[in-house]
Amino acid sequence: MTLIVEKYGGTSVADVERINSVADRVATTQSEGNDVVVVVSAMSGETNRLLEMADEIHPQASPREVDVLVSTGEQVTIALLTMALHHRNIEARSFTGAQVHIRTDSVHGKARILDIDAERIKKDLDKGRVVVVAGFQGADQEGNITTLGRGGSDTTAVALAAALKADECRIYTDVEGVFTADPRIVPEARRMDRVTVEEMLELASQGAKVLQTRSVEFAGKYKVRLRVLSSFIGGPGTIITYEENEMEQPVISGIAFNRDEAKLTIRGVPDEPGIAHRILGPIADANVNVDMIVQNVGDDDTTDMTFTVDRSDYEKSKQLLEKSANELKAQDVIGDDHIAKISAVGVGMRSHAGVATTMFQALSAEGINIQMISTSEIKISVVVDDKYVELAVRALHKAFELET
Amino acid sequence: MTLIVEKYGGTSVADVERINSVADRVATTQSEGNDVVVVVSAMSGETNRLLEMADEIHPQASPREVDVLVSTGEQVTIALLTMALHHRNIEARSFTGAQVHIRTDSVHGKARILDIDAERIKKDLDKGRVVVVAGFQGADQEGNITTLGRGGSDTTAVALAAALKADECRIYTDVEGVFTADPRIVPEARRMDRVTVEEMLELASQGAKVLQTRSVEFAGKYKVRLRVLSSFIGGPGTIITYEENEMEQPVISGIAFNRDEAKLTIRGVPDEPGIAHRILGPIADANVNVDMIVQNVGDDDTTDMTFTVDRSDYEKSKQLLEKSANELKAQDVIGDDHIAKISAVGVGMRSHAGVATTMFQALSAEGINIQMISTSEIKISVVVDDKYVELAVRALHKAFELET
Numbered sequence: 001m002t003l004i005v006e007k008y009g010g011t012s013v014a015d016v017e018r019i020n021s022v023a024d025r026v027a028t029t030q031s032e033g034n035d036v037v038v039v040v041s042a043m044s045g046e047t048n049r050l051l052e053m054a055d056e057i058h059p060q061a062s063p064r065e066v067d068v069l070v071s072t073g074e075q076v077t078i079a080l081l082t083m084a085l086h087h088r089n090i091e092a093r094s095f096t097g098a099q100v101h102i103r104t105d106s107v108h109g110k111a112r113i114l115d116i117d118a119e120r121i122k123k124d125l126d127k128g129r130v131v132v133v134a135g136f137q138g139a140d141q142e143g144n145i146t147t148l149g150r151g152g153s154d155t156t157a158v159a160l161a162a163a164l165k166a167d168e169c170r171i172y173t174d175v176e177g178v179f180t181a182d183p184r185i186v187p188e189a190r191r192m193d194r195v196t197v198e199e200m201l202e203l204a205s206q207g208a209k210v211l212q213t214r215s216v217e218f219a220g221k222y223k224v225r226l227r228v229l230s231s232f233i234g235g236p237g238t239i240i241t242y243e244e245n246e247m248e249q250p251v252i253s254g255i256a257f258n259r260d261e262a263k264l265t266i267r268g269v270p271d272e273p274g275i276a277h278r279i280l281g282p283i284a285d286a287n288v289n290v291d292m293i294v295q296n297v298g299d300d301d302t303t304d305m306t307f308t309v310d311r312s313d314y315e316k317s318k319q320l321l322e323k324s325a326n327e328l329k330a331q332d333v334i335g336d337d338h339i340a341k342i343s344a345v346g347v348g349m350r351s352h353a354g355v356a357t358t359m360f361q362a363l364s365a366e367g368i369n370i371q372m373i374s375t376s377e378i379k380i381s382v383v384v385d386d387k388y389v390e391l392a393v394r395a396l397h398k399a400f401e402l403e404t
Numbered sequence: 405m406t407l408i409v410e411k412y413g414g415t416s417v418a419d420v421e422r423i424n425s426v427a428d429r430v431a432t433t434q435s436e437g438n439d440v441v442v443v444v445s446a447m448s449g450e451t452n453r454l455l456e457m458a459d460e461i462h463p464q465a466s467p468r469e470v471d472v473l474v475s476t477g478e479q480v481t482i483a484l485l486t487m488a489l490h491h492r493n494i495e496a497r498s499f500t501g502a503q504v505h506i507r508t509d510s511v512h513g514k515a516r517i518l519d520i521d522a523e524r525i526k527k528d529l530d531k532g533r534v535v536v537v538a539g540f541q542g543a544d545q546e547g548n549i550t551t552l553g554r555g556g557s558d559t560t561a562v563a564l565a566a567a568l569k570a571d572e573c574r575i576y577t578d579v580e581g582v583f584t585a586d587p588r589i590v591p592e593a594r595r596m597d598r599v600t601v602e603e604m605l606e607l608a609s610q611g612a613k614v615l616q617t618r619s620v621e622f623a624g625k626y627k628v629r630l631r632v633l634s635s636f637i638g639g640p641g642t643i644i645t646y647e648e649n650e651m652e653q654p655v656i657s658g659i660a661f662n663r664d665e666a667k668l669t670i671r672g673v674p675d676e677p678g679i680a681h682r683i684l685g686p687i688a689d690a691n692v693n694v695d696m697i698v699q700n701v702g703d704d705d706t707t708d709m710t711f712t713v714d715r716s717d718y719e720k721s722k723q724l725l726e727k728s729a730n731e732l733k734a735q736d737v738i739g740d741d742h743i744a745k746i747s748a749v750g751v752g753m754r755s756h757a758g759v760a761t762t763m764f765q766a767l768s769a770e771g772i773n774i775q776m777i778s779t780s781e782i783k784i785s786v787v788v789d790d791k792y793v794e795l796a797v798r799a800l801h802k803a804f805e806l807e808t
Binding site for chain 2: 053056057062064082099143145
């Protein structure tokens with residue numbers, strides 16, 4: 001018996017009609033001889049409806065209580081989808097994250113999965129039942145309800161696929177797969193049949209909203225066979241591969257962008273050993289993810305450091321940095337939350353030198369100034385003023401000839 | 405330190421404004437030097453909204469999944485109320501029924517509380533926190549979410565008050581207390597300052613919608629000091645007392661009615677020992693509550709039996725009864741779901757004989773035919789055609805001079 005984990009996002013379960021069509025899809029998967037575990041998100045719009053009420057009551061609501069509130073969204077969906085399966089004479093049972101023991105840490109709003117007890121689910125699968133699990137949520141050691149943060153349902157699905165040793169994990173979404181760039185910005189963008197996990201990881205973390213970074217990391221770690229596909233149109237989607245020895249890898253597979261970051265600079269810090277840690281330590285302690293980091297040494301034994309954080313962490317990070325600046329007798333702190341990061345990603349890049357040049361030339365030809373640069377083995381990212389984001393993505397898609 | 409359990413029903417938390425005013429009330433109770441546990445229902449309208457979606461998907465949805473669905477209603481309220489308390493600088497934490505280990509049996513939709521672990525709540529109270537608990541819900545031995553059925557939040561509140569040995573349990577509702585009759589039907593009806601637990605039990609089970617029967621039973625069993633009062637108008641409400649030795653008890657305290665029942669009759673059953681059990685056993689096994697039972701012996705060694713059940717159980721009960729009729733070779737089964745039960749309740753009745761006469765006379769004077777009669781130590785109930793219900797209640801309220 002093969003086991004398939006299917007995940008349906010908010011737009012795929014947006015209303016009763018869509019939930020019925022998900023039930024049809026699950027029925028098809030089961031009728032093809034598979035055991036099925038389904039992970040669902042909240043009906044689209046539901047989380048915002050709840051958050052608006054919370055905001056009316058307390059503009060800085062406690063993250064613990066926000067999790068109690070928003071986790072009801074998926075709970076509604078699991079019950080409705082299970083009813084829709086029953087209506088098709090399919091045996092099924094729904095479970096919240098806590099009920100299937102998705103154990104997380106206690107960082108409300110962006111909790112990490114520590115452990116999953118697959119036994120409860122297996123017991124139901126063994127009875128021929130479809131198991132419907134609430135995505136995005138879990139419970140900490142004390143039983144407090146936690147949520148995994150944006151896109152967390154993907155992570156739930158992949159983590160369950162890993163824990164259950166599923167044969168395939170299918171992420172159903174509102175796009176047909178992974179594209180060479182966002183088709184809303186670049187009409188010529190192509191769906192890729194396959195993409196390596198490293199590329200997907202960079203594309204995801206660089207802001208291709210198809211899959212959440214953590215879910216791809218999870219998939220890579222446990223070698224989960226992962227497929228992204230559309231619940232609206234059908235089609236084969238894009239499969240994430242783990243082989244790296246294919247003959248011809250394109251130099252660049254895709255262009256990603258991210259508007260959700262902000263930039264902070266601390267200037268005129270005494271340039272001493274350990275200074276980076278003293279600057280970034282308090283930021284990390286506050287559970288803020290730092291992405292790009294650039295350090296310049298000035299001419300007077302001082303240094304400037306610039307880094308990017310999630311835009312939602314901008315104000316908090318700025319306050320922490322100003323406190324550090326005071327203690328370190330730095331000159332000042334400046335920040336900018338109107339930036340965007342554009343990345344060119346490709347496993348073929350490892351053996352090709354001219355990528356950076358092509359990239360910088362293409363941007364320069366459009367008069368776009370580059371504020372920061374960061375590279376990894378398979379990607380180059382630049383930070384630019386966010387008003388240029390569409391222009392930059394289109395220019396790079398063309399420069400790397402991704403439309404063909 | 406005194407401990408108060410306060411329960412707020414759906415209309416008391418109907419919107420953000422009402423939730424804020426509940427938070428103010430809880431703040432007052434705390435500022436008077438009390439520890440406070442708050443039990444809340446779903447925002448009014450929310451449960452129906454959820455059930456309508458369920459109904460669209462599956463007209464006979466599985467009770468287990470209905471519980472998963474509707475239990476989100478209270479979960480939303482606990483989070484929002486806790487945020488409102490935080491906004492008033494009150495330390496508070498919310499808990500679902502499962503989180504505070506409200507352990508029930510597995511009868512979804514009308515589960516019974518088996519056990520409550522008070523320790524988790526006490527730990528939070530000891531830290532000076534207000535504890536906000538979702539009413540109406542619990543979890544069974546396997547961790548499945550259950551709900552307690554209509555009015556279950558009252559039961560949650562009383563059960564928590566008992567488990568925590570609270571000094572008082574206050575049921576906030578949209579009426580000012582317990583009245584001699586429903587004021588919407590009898591404008592002259594009076595609020596009672598106090599009512600004995602036995603009277604309250606009869607009034608509740610006979611359909612005075614103020615408090616749910618089970619919550620009053622619970623209160624009586626554990627001698628919980630229970631007060632019913634309005635979250636809208638304030639005032640002292642009605643306190644439920646356990647003393648029976650007061651000097652002067654009124655003969656009749658109040659008139660209750662219930663339109664939620666239906667009547668079933670099985671005719672021409674061979675009159676043998678054990679027949680009642682063979683008729684009612686299958687009904688009870690299906691978790692249907694039987695209320696009034698009347699048996700007549702006919703003139704040909706056969707008997708007729710009439711009983712009443714919840715109107716929502718009418719169809720199911722009728723089918724079961726027809727099956728039994730077949731097996732027992734009974735003549736036939738007839739039923740009527742257009743009945744109402746009217747009850748006159750009072751602890752003073754024990755020492756007064758003429759109550760029944762007054763009651764039957766008053767109804768007869770209005771031309772109302774009595775279909776069934778049932779008595780207990782402190783009440784007399786009659787079943788009449790439900791078109792007479794208002795007329796009957798007003799006639800009895802007047803006949804027993806309850807307006808003064």
